[in-house]
Amino acid sequence: MEKWNQTSNDFTLLGLIPQNQTGLLLLLLIISVFVLACLGNSGMTALIFLDPRLHTPMYFLLSQLSLMDLMYISSTVPKMAINFLSGQKSISFLGCGVQSFFFLTMAGSEGLILASMAYDRFVAICNPLHYPIHMSKRLCGKMILGSWTLGSINSMAHTVYALHLPYCRSRAINHFFCDVPAMLPLACVDTWVYEYMVFVSTSLFLLVPFLGINASYGRVLFAVFHMRSKEGRKKAFTTCSAHLTVVTFYYTPFVYTYLRPRSLRSPAEDKILAVFYTILTPMLNPIIYSLRNKEVLGAMRRVCGMFSPRKK
Numbered sequence: 001m002e003k004w005n006q007t008s009n010d011f012t013l014l015g016l017i018p019q020n021q022t023g024l025l026l027l028l029l030i031i032s033v034f035v036l037a038c039l040g041n042s043g044m045t046a047l048i049f050l051d052p053r054l055h056t057p058m059y060f061l062l063s064q065l066s067l068m069d070l071m072y073i074s075s076t077v078p079k080m081a082i083n084f085l086s087g088q089k090s091i092s093f094l095g096c097g098v099q100s101f102f103f104l105t106m107a108g109s110e111g112l113i114l115a116s117m118a119y120d121r122f123v124a125i126c127n128p129l130h131y132p133i134h135m136s137k138r139l140c141g142k143m144i145l146g147s148w149t150l151g152s153i154n155s156m157a158h159t160v161y162a163l164h165l166p167y168c169r170s171r172a173i174n175h176f177f178c179d180v181p182a183m184l185p186l187a188c189v190d191t192w193v194y195e196y197m198v199f200v201s202t203s204l205f206l207l208v209p210f211l212g213i214n215a216s217y218g219r220v221l222f223a224v225f226h227m228r229s230k231e232g233r234k235k236a237f238t239t240c241s242a243h244l245t246v247v248t249f250y251y252t253p254f255v256y257t258y259l260r261p262r263s264l265r266s267p268a269e270d271k272i273l274a275v276f277y278t279i280l281t282p283m284l285n286p287i288i289y290s291l292r293n294k295e296v297l298g299a300m301r302r303v304c305g306m307f308s309p310r311k312k
Contacts, residue, residue, distance in 0.1 A: 009171060010090045011183075013083060016176035016271050027084050033283045034077045040286030041066040044296075050306070051299040057140035058124070061117045062289060064144050068113065069282035072106040075099055076177040076278050093163070096178040101159045103177060103278075107254070108205040109151030114247055115209035116143040121243060122216040125236050126223045154201055161194060174267035179274070181258065182267065195262065202258040210251040217244055235294075242288045249281045 017023035017030075048054045048063040079099065083089050091099070123134045162180045168188040175182040181198060184191045220240055227233040253273040257265070290296045 009167075010092050011096050011178065012089045012172040013080075013091055013176060013178070014172055014174045014267075015083060015089060016080060016275070017084065019084065019087070023084065027081060030077060030279060031081060033279055034073055034081075037073045037279075037283040037286075038070060040290070041070040041282060044286045044290065045070070047296070047299050047303055050303050053302075054295065054299050057135050057137060058117070058120050059295075060137070060140050060144065061113060061120060064147070065110065065113050065117070066286060068106050068110045069285050071102060072110065073279060073282040075102040075106065080176045091178065096173075097159055097163050100162060100178040100180060101155050104155035104158050104180070105148075105151045107151070107277075108154045108201075109147045110250065111205045111209050111254075112147035112150060113144070114243075114250065115213055116140075116147065117243060118213040118216050118247075119143075121236075121240060122220055125220050125240075151205070154205060158198075158201070165189065165191070175271055175274070177274075177278070179270075181262075181265075182270065184262070199259060202255065206251060206255050207259065210247070210255060213247055213251075239293070242293070245288055246281065246285055249284060250277050253277055 017026045044066040045063050048059045048066075076099070079091065079095075083091075120135055120140075124131050127134060158180050162183055165183070165187040166189060167183075167186050170186060173179070173182050173186070181195075184195065217240055220236075224233055224236045224240065227236065253276040257270055257273045290300070
């Protein structure tokens with residue numbers, strides 16, 4: 001029983017990359033991706049805030065996606081870099097809980113915000129005349145608040161449960177962040193009930209929205225190809241394809257990882273898949289939504305013009 005009460009001890013993160021020159025090069029690449037993600041997402045959030053023409057439900061949702069991605073990648077990469085450069089792999093019990101909470105909050109909230117963005121595009125393209133009614137700023141605000149709230153509640157439940165498990169085996173987490181499923185093999189008790197709850201939670205926050213997004217975009221793409229306006233068809237198709245790219249990069253590895261039984265999972269594969277939804281997707285989102293969107297590019301020119309020195 002004494003071993004079961006060692007919940008105040010630190011954990012060890014085994015990490016993603018080896019402690020050698022190859023690992024250092026990979027770390028520099030990850031840090032570069034981190035910097036690009038931070039600049040892109042913070043820039044996108046600021047751009048939407050500063051340009052009144054982007055004060056629409058679509059871009060309000062996009063600003064929340066950028067904010068979530070910024071917090072998402074910041075919850076994992078800095079600690080991984082610090083551990084590698086310092087040669088240490090430890091993370092405090094409290095630090096592990098904080099990291100797990102923020103990661104799970106962003107994971108659940110982003111899944112819901114992506115579904116909200118899909119609904120926004122569905123209404124805008126399939127029912128454009130009713131868009132102001134079905135997608136008002138008030139409803140958009142409720143979607144945003146609901147995404148953050150539900151994601152936080154779900155995260156708190158998982159984090160509290162994980163931190164209250166009795167850990168009597170090795171405290172070495174075979175991951176580069178405190179991922180709850182990676183912590184379960186270290187527990188002294190049978191966790192099959194909790195693993196079932198992880199399955200249910202993943203289904204509600206990721207699988208169901210993912211299936212709903214695909215169904216809605218199937219209807220949207222059908223409507224797009226029947227548009228009379230060539231320009232409108234091109235704009236709608238560009239927006240939808242950009243969103244589907246983000247959805248695929250985010251949901252697919254996440255759902256594949258968390259819905260598989262523990263017996264079919266391997267730590268190495270889980271870490272590689274986690275790179276997609278924790279590091280690559282936060283970097284790709286602002287690139288995809290900016291370079292392929294004329295409204296965003298126009299807003300960039302206007303905002304840059306606001307801060308550039310005027311000629312006398």
